[in-house]
Amino acid sequence: MGKVLILGGTTEANRFAALAAERFVPALYSYAGRVNTPKQQPLPLRVGGFGGVKGLTDFILREEICALIDATHPFAAQMSRNAVEACQLSGTPLLAIERPAWKEIPTDNWTHVRDMKQAANALSGLKKNVFLAIGRQQIDYFVNHPQHRYLLRFVDQPETEIPFPDYNLIVDRGPFDLQADLDLLQRYEIDIIVSKNAGGTGAFTKIQAARELGLSTIMIDRPSLPGREAVPDEGKALNWLHSTCPSLFPRNLGV
Numbered sequence: 001m002g003k004v005l006i007l008g009g010t011t012e013a014n015r016f017a018a019l020a021a022e023r024f025v026p027a028l029y030s031y032a033g034r035v036n037t038p039k040q041q042p043l044p045l046r047v048g049g050f051g052g053v054k055g056l057t058d059f060i061l062r063e064e065i066c067a068l069i070d071a072t073h074p075f076a077a078q079m080s081r082n083a084v085e086a087c088q089l090s091g092t093p094l095l096a097i098e099r100p101a102w103k104e105i106p107t108d109n110w111t112h113v114r115d116m117k118q119a120a121n122a123l124s125g126l127k128k129n130v131f132l133a134i135g136r137q138q139i140d141y142f143v144n145h146p147q148h149r150y151l152l153r154f155v156d157q158p159e160t161e162i163p164f165p166d167y168n169l170i171v172d173r174g175p176f177d178l179q180a181d182l183d184l185l186q187r188y189e190i191d192i193i194v195s196k197n198a199g200g201t202g203a204f205t206k207i208q209a210a211r212e213l214g215l216s217t218i219m220i221d222r223p224s225l226p227g228r229e230a231v232p233d234e235g236k237a238l239n240w241l242h243s244t245c246p247s248l249f250p251r252n253l254g255v
């Protein structure tokens with residue numbers, strides 16, 4: 001009968017996992033292993049890379065995966081590219097849960113940039129208090145702009161030295177709260193936010209807080225991804241799975 005493989009790590013992946021578990025759908029939830037204590041799920045977990053396209057293809061065949069749900073973050077581009085290729089090679093149905101990008105409103109002051117390099121270049125001016133809200137992995141792009149005071153927010157305590165002379169570090173994981181983000185921006189007298197256009201709700205509160213406080217935002221647009229079938233939410237993904245692999249759903253429960 002096989003099972004569905006969920007590439008996770010986002011709010012939507014967690015919501016889909018809950019829907020699948022409630023219906024006793026045989027499923028496996030996959031994390032990359034980026035953080036020390038990933039959130040537990042109501043499904044069996046696997047943690048760590050697959051070993052590129054070949055590793056994922058072999059995994060799909062060995063584990064009798066009958067469908068793959070790519071519910072990774074829109075900036076997890078390499079994982080998504082590998083999923084498209086591995087599903088083509090193994091003939092496995094693939095669906096992405098792609099939450100819509102955040103949209104600018106007339107009173108926003110967003111500078112749209114294509115990637116992290118452009119985001120750093122947008123900070124070439126005089127000293128500012130910058131909320132560098134991009135996590136841990138890509139902060140080195142900003143080392144050539146040491147004039148700023150950076151506010152960083154990581155999921156885990158860093159294991160390496162922070163490459164900035166003037167910074168504050170918060171260790172916290174989302175989903176975040178609007179009032180807490182408003183307090184944070186005011187406490188650190190933030191002038192500007194650097195953010196990925198993650199979409200969804202878990203990281204949006206900093207954008208809402210910047211909106212309320214009239215702060216500027218450097219908004220990093222999403223990387224381009226290969227064409228694949230996609231839906232905006234976990235409910236539509238469950239309907240897709242039911243029509244694609246009905247045998248995964250115990251007869252008496254339906255969708």
Ligand code: 3Y8
Nearest residue numbers: 009010011031032033034038039134135136137174202203
């Ligand atoms: C390991 C698994 C939920 C899902 C939680 C979402 C929301 C909260 C907001 C800010 C932005 C950031 C970061 C962020 C958010 C959700 C979601 C989301 C942004 C966990 C998780 C894993 C990760 C990996 C981690 C990255 C980092 C990025 C922090 C779990 C908590 C900045 C993305 O230290 C590291 O190596 C961290 C790496 C990839 C980006 C980076 O480059 O540092 N997420 N985040 C996943 C794995 O191993 O497969 O424990 O829940 C999940 C979540 N983080 O509802 O509970 O759905 O987007 N995650 C960004 O948007 O820029 C924080 O601070 O405002």
Ligand code: NAP
Nearest residue numbers: 008009030031032049050051052072073075076077078079
């Ligand atoms: P990435 O750069 O797209 O992927 C790099 C490699 O990490 C992949 O080729 C794969 O290794 C492994 N990998 C990524 N996601 C995986 C998963 N869910 N299960 C198993 N292996 C995975 O990935 P990333 O941007 O670092 O994101 C890693 C994880 O964090 C994902 O689960 C993503 O949803 C979550 N996340 C990322 C962000 C972000 O800002 N990037 C934000 C929130 C959550 P192999 O090639 O060896 O298979």
